[in-house]
Amino acid sequence: MLVWWTTVYYELIKYSRMRSVLILLIGLPLLLILLLGSAFDTEIKPAKVALYVADHGEMRESIDQLWNDDAIKPYVKVLDAGSEKEVQDWVREGIADFGVHIPVNFSKQLSAGETAAWFTYSGRYGEKNLAAEAVVNGYLGNANMRMAALRTLGPAAFEASDDDRSTTQATESPILTHNLGYGDNQGFGKTSALQYYSAAYLIMFLLYGGMSAAIALLNQRESGTLQRLYAVPSSFKANVFGIIAGAMLLAALQAVIIVAFTTYVYGVDWGGHLGWIALICLFTIAAGAGFAIIVSSFVRSKKTLQSLFTIIVFSMTFVSGGMVTGIDRIIGGVGKFTINYWANESLREIMSNTGLSGVSYHVGILGLIALALTIIAVLRMPKVVKYHA
Amino acid sequence: MSLVAFREVVKKYDTVLTVNHLTFTIGEGEIFGLLGPNGAGKSTTIHMLSGLLDPSGGDILVDGFSIRKQPVEVKKRIGLVPQELAIYETLTARENVTFFAKLYGLKGSLLRERVDEALQFVGLLERAKDKPSTFSGGMKRRLNIACAIMHRPKLIIMDEPTVGIDPQSRNHILESVKALNKMGSTVIYTSHYMEEVESICTRIGILDQGKLIAVGTKDELKRQLGQQEKLIFEIDRHLESAIIEMEEHPSVQQLDVRDQGLTLEVSVKESPSILQDLLFILQKHDIHLRTLTRVEPNLESLFLQMTGRTLRDE
Numbered sequence: 001m002l003v004w005w006t007t008v009y010y011e012l013i014k015y016s017r018m019r020s021v022l023i024l025l026i027g028l029p030l031l032l033i034l035l036l037g038s039a040f041d042t043e044i045k046p047a048k049v050a051l052y053v054a055d056h057g058e059m060r061e062s063i064d065q066l067w068n069d070d071a072i073k074p075y076v077k078v079l080d081a082g083s084e085k086e087v088q089d090w091v092r093e094g095i096a097d098f099g100v101h102i103p104v105n106f107s108k109q110l111s112a113g114e115t116a117a118w119f120t121y122s123g124r125y126g127e128k129n130l131a132a133e134a135v136v137n138g139y140l141g142n143a144n145m146r147m148a149a150l151r152t153l154g155p156a157a158f159e160a161s162d163d164d165r166s167t168t169q170a171t172e173s174p175i176l177t178h179n180l181g182y183g184d185n186q187g188f189g190k191t192s193a194l195q196y197y198s199a200a201y202l203i204m205f206l207l208y209g210g211m212s213a214a215i216a217l218l219n220q221r222e223s224g225t226l227q228r229l230y231a232v233p234s235s236f237k238a239n240v241f242g243i244i245a246g247a248m249l250l251a252a253l254q255a256v257i258i259v260a261f262t263t264y265v266y267g268v269d270w271g272g273h274l275g276w277i278a279l280i281c282l283f284t285i286a287a288g289a290g291f292a293i294i295v296s297s298f299v300r301s302k303k304t305l306q307s308l309f310t311i312i313v314f315s316m317t318f319v320s321g322g323m324v325t326g327i328d329r330i331i332g333g334v335g336k337f338t339i340n341y342w343a344n345e346s347l348r349e350i351m352s353n354t355g356l357s358g359v360s361y362h363v364g365i366l367g368l369i370a371l372a373l374t375i376i377a378v379l380r381m382p383k384v385v386k387y388h389a
Numbered sequence: 390m391s392l393v394a395f396r397e398v399v400k401k402y403d404t405v406l407t408v409n410h411l412t413f414t415i416g417e418g419e420i421f422g423l424l425g426p427n428g429a430g431k432s433t434t435i436h437m438l439s440g441l442l443d444p445s446g447g448d449i450l451v452d453g454f455s456i457r458k459q460p461v462e463v464k465k466r467i468g469l470v471p472q473e474l475a476i477y478e479t480l481t482a483r484e485n486v487t488f489f490a491k492l493y494g495l496k497g498s499l500l501r502e503r504v505d506e507a508l509q510f511v512g513l514l515e516r517a518k519d520k521p522s523t524f525s526g527g528m529k530r531r532l533n534i535a536c537a538i539m540h541r542p543k544l545i546i547m548d549e550p551t552v553g554i555d556p557q558s559r560n561h562i563l564e565s566v567k568a569l570n571k572m573g574s575t576v577i578y579t580s581h582y583m584e585e586v587e588s589i590c591t592r593i594g595i596l597d598q599g600k601l602i603a604v605g606t607k608d609e610l611k612r613q614l615g616q617q618e619k620l621i622f623e624i625d626r627h628l629e630s631a632i633i634e635m636e637e638h639p640s641v642q643q644l645d646v647r648d649q650g651l652t653l654e655v656s657v658k659e660s661p662s663i664l665q666d667l668l669f670i671l672q673k674h675d676i677h678l679r680t681l682t683r684v685e686p687n688l689e690s691l692f693l694q695m696t697g698r699t700l701r702d703e
Contacts, residue, residue, distance in 0.1 A: 006491045010480065017479040224473025228536065231439040231469035232492040233461045239492070
């Protein structure tokens with residue numbers, strides 16, 4: 001046990017000094033999750049609306065009710081401005097996504113039966129403008145309809161505005177806020193894009209983490225340190241399994257960092273059940289290490305292993321849908337023959353909170369794959385660690 | 390008393406016999422040079438002795454313990470300096486030695502003391518906190534040695550420890566080998582460099598095609614093979630009758646004439662008066678001597694004579 005632990009300890013020291021490996025195993029997946037997750041995420045974030053209400057007339061109460069209504073909070077966040085100029089400045093500088101100025105005579109105009117209008121300022125982002133305009137138009141449409149009924153008049157007039165500002169007025173078709181919602185999630189199933197890619201890339205990089213075990217063994221075989229380990233009176237098996245355990249611990253650390261970072265920084269909901277997630281990661285790492293050791297028993301050099309295993313993991317990630325969603329519609333059920341498929345499905349079941357029966361089924365299959373690969377790897381191990389075997 | 394005994398050791402790969410019934414002993418306190426061209430079975434022999442390979446037949450005893458039956462006891466007594474730089478580039482020099490020391494079961498203050506001692510011995514104590522990636526080739530070779538001696542082994546196996554290093558580091562390593570030997574360790578030393586083996590080894594074994602074709606001290610080997618001394622005369626004129634007279638001398642084995650008869654290369658058997666006799670013949674024929682060179686037989690020529698190949702043959 002002491003020999004095993006000594007080897008594990010020094011393996012971890014070695015990894016901690018390989019900055020490029022750490023960046024590749026931890027930094028790269030986080031970057032890919034962010035890039036792909038954000039690119040495909042269709043969730044509309046609340047538009048920041050700079051609001052200046054100059055009107056203190058009889059409509060003021062209903063205006064305040066509108067902007068403080070809980071129903072609009074998912075779509076707009078109000079920033080109170082001190083003047084019309086401040087509204088314009090905030091929109092121009094990007095502090096706000098959209099600007100609204102309610103003129104001082106708004107209530108008065110409505111009471112007099114005249115056409116009333118709010119001044120709005122569109123920002124840079126189309127979807128944010130759309131969300132804010134929907135709130136504004138919804139209110140004004142209702143208000144104008146009420147006035148029209150009172151006055152029993154014909155169509156309201158439409159007034160053009162100055163060059164640099166548009167007006168929104170009562171005759172436009174009202175767009176109700178409840179029409180705004182989440183769009184098609186482009187094949188991510190019950191998970192968001194961020195959740196989908198977090199799972200896919202966690203698994204892909206855990207498989208690469210598992211490969212570190214085989215690379216460490218081949219490295220030591222090529223450098224001659226494995227030969228030296230043979231010559232020491234301690235258990236050679238303990239040394240070899242210490243080297244493998246060191247790489248697996250690094251992969252486990254990689255999993256903890258990716259899950260924690262994506263949870264707290266990207267806001268990814270992993271669905272709780274940390275025990276199950278840990279088990280999935282453990283099986284994936286074991287399967288990855290086992291698979292890499294099997295591959296390395298057929299190759300002579302570390303470089304060949306790296307190239308071959310990279311192609312294999314990349315292909316498995318692709319056919320399991322980790323890169324392009326809905327790939328199964330094109331290639332059928334090929335993805336089910338990959339480690340990634342069962343690991344990804346397990347994680348996505350947990351993320352979408354669909355119950356643990358589906359999770360246990362997928363994890364069970366994953367565990368069996370890991371066990372089979374581990375047994376084969378142990379049998380093939382002499383080919384990896386003994387140069388002349 | 391012998392420390393190492395090879396007894397009919399055989400190693401086979403499929404049908405190829407790499408080591409062929411090797412039987413010899415190495416005495417305690419010796420520096421034993423193992424010579425052989427590539428493919429002679431040198432590395433396989435060392436790998437079997439260090440436990441990396443199992444012999445297909447026979448046995449190796451180290452300090453009375455069998456490598457087959459008591460490998461742990463054998464390994465405790467061995468320090469292996471592999472041909473490759475078997476060190477970790479990302480660990481410091483001290484961490485490298487400490488790691489291997491722990492695997493030999495050293496701990497606590499004894500561990501620290503032995504690690505310092507090994508680093509001091511190879512001249513790397515002041516660079517103990519540096520990583521090998523900042524070292525020269527020679528320093529890495531020295532660290533390679535430090536990782537094998539910290540447990541004070543009875544037998545140190547050095548497999549080509551001076552490959553690819555500068556003369557200064559080579560001298561340092563050769564001096565270290567002598568010092569380790571003086572401190573009580575028996576050394577098995579393999580090298581392609583004949584002059585190294587000649588200068589430090591007390592006994593030499595020559596391997597070829599898996600067989601030990603000769604073993605003994607340098608002088609014993611020369612005697613065993615009747616190795617000839619060579620005398621090279623550069624003279625002022627060529628005279629056929631003088632050459633015929635020289636060739637007829639009973640101790641002259643062979644006489645080659647070069648440079649239009651002005652250089653005579655004479656291979657001679659050991660004889661106390663041969664030089665005097667040949668000089669007398671030249672003088673008698675009024676031939677003046679310009680230079681005389683005496684070439685003693687060396688291991689390179691010995692090896693060539695025995696195997697028909699040089700040590701660096703592929």
